[in-house]
Amino acid sequence: MTDTNSLTPVATFCGKCDCGCPQLFIDESAPVERRVVITDDFGQRVEMSADQFGSLIEDAKAGKLDVVAAV
Template sequence: MTDINSLEPVATFCGKCDCGCPQLFVDESAPAERRIVITDDFGQRVEMSADQFGSLIEDAKAGKLDAAALA
């Protein structure tokens, strides 16, 4: 597992504070099935493939995640 501090962030979610907002990274050194890394502000991380991340993006664009954003 690559140290998060060695990865270049792609996107920061929130960014309106200094609480360690969730971030999106691409880990080029990871196996393909674990290349996309999302961290949360509690130090946890989710690793997934680019295909899985693409599916998540498609669902978000189609509005399938809108209810989760209101929770």
């Protein structure tokens, strides 16, 4: 599993179980382009900049990611 001890937790995307739910973190010690961290329940992680994450949020708010929820 991904080590998250040095990360600041922001959100958990499930929380209804103990399966190692996907989570959103901030890594203040990482380079700016890798400070936003999303982990999954398989022990993987995605690192991105705050600008990239902001674009993802904008797309989600605009409904561009709704097709993913239907899968």
